[in-house]
Amino acid sequence: QVQLVQSGAEVKKPGSSVKVSCKASADTFSSYAINWVRQAPGQGLEWMGRIIPVLGLKNYAQTLQGRVTLTADTSTRTAYMELTSLTSEDTAVYYCAPRTGYNSGYFALWGRGTLVTVSS
Amino acid sequence: ELVMTQSPATLSVSPGERATLSCRASQSVGSNLAWYQQKPGQAPRLLIYGASTRASGIPARFSGSGSGTEFTLTISSLQSEDFGVYHCQQYNDWPTFGHGTKVEVK
Numbered sequence: 001q002v003q004l005v006q007s008g009a010e011v012k013k014p015g016s017s018v019k020v021s022c023k024a025s026a027d028t029f030s031s032y033a034i035n036w037v038r039q040a041p042g043q044g045l046e047w048m049g050r051i052i053p054v055l056g057l058k059n060y061a062q063t064l065q066g067r068v069t070l071t072a073d074t075s076t077r078t079a080y081m082e083l084t085s086l087t088s089e090d091t092a093v094y095y096c097a098p099r100t101g102y103n104s105g106y107f108a109l110w111g112r113g114t115l116v117t118v119s120s
Numbered sequence: 121e122l123v124m125t126q127s128p129a130t131l132s133v134s135p136g137e138r139a140t141l142s143c144r145a146s147q148s149v150g151s152n153l154a155w156y157q158q159k160p161g162q163a164p165r166l167l168i169y170g171a172s173t174r175a176s177g178i179p180a181r182f183s184g185s186g187s188g189t190e191f192t193l194t195i196s197s198l199q200s201e202d203f204g205v206y207h208c209q210q211y212n213d214w215p216t217f218g219h220g221t222k223v224e225v226k
Contacts, residue, residue, distance in 0.1 A: 035215070043219070044207065044217050044219040045156075045164065045207055045209070045217040046217070047217070061214065095163055104152075104211045104212070104215055105211045106169040106209065107154075107215075108166045108175060110163035110165075111163065113163055
């Protein structure tokens with residue numbers, strides 16, 4: 001079973017950027033598609049995008065296109081999600097959710113989440 | 121974008137009772153539908169995928185049904201540990217989720 005460790009909580013000012021990391025324990029990291037999902041307080045889940053590290057292939061949700069960038073470092077088995085031009089509406093818990101297979105699918109694995117608070 | 125609509129928003133159920141949760145897709149997703157359970161402060165936990173297949177370790181009291189645009193999650197006899205929020209998710213296209221159904225103690 002892959003273990004996932006996400007970076008710690010962040011507090012950011014409006015207009016700034018945040019970068020959240022997700023480190024995987026397994027050597028099979030490179031065969032996973034790393035998805036990112038966020039959840040605003042009291043709200044539902046929102047898929048943000050995914051990256052396939054071994055291919056460098058990235059797909060983003062249309063609603064976040066241009067503000068979100070996904071990267072990955074296969075040598076450290078770490079995936080990153082950077083979100084720019086933050087507003088209060090970006091206050092949320094951000095989860096990484098790796099899955100095997102390169103098509104869209106369900107998520108059996110989840111990180112513990114990283115709380116990002118945007119406040120002046 | 122495929123929109124997922126869950127109902128009801130809140131379901132009040134007594135322990136031991138049956139709970140039925142609904143999820144509707146704005147267009148057909150075939151059987152590409154998953155259900156998750158989420159408790160406060162925790163990540164979602166996969167319950168059902170393929171509309172009706174229980175994930176590993178999920179008790180038999182959880183069952184999923186439906187295809188196309190209408191789906192149901194049934195919890196046959198609610199246990200105390202089953203209270204929480206339930207989300208449906210389609211993966212026929214890029215993933216989209218419903219807004220969740222909160223199952224609370226009646």
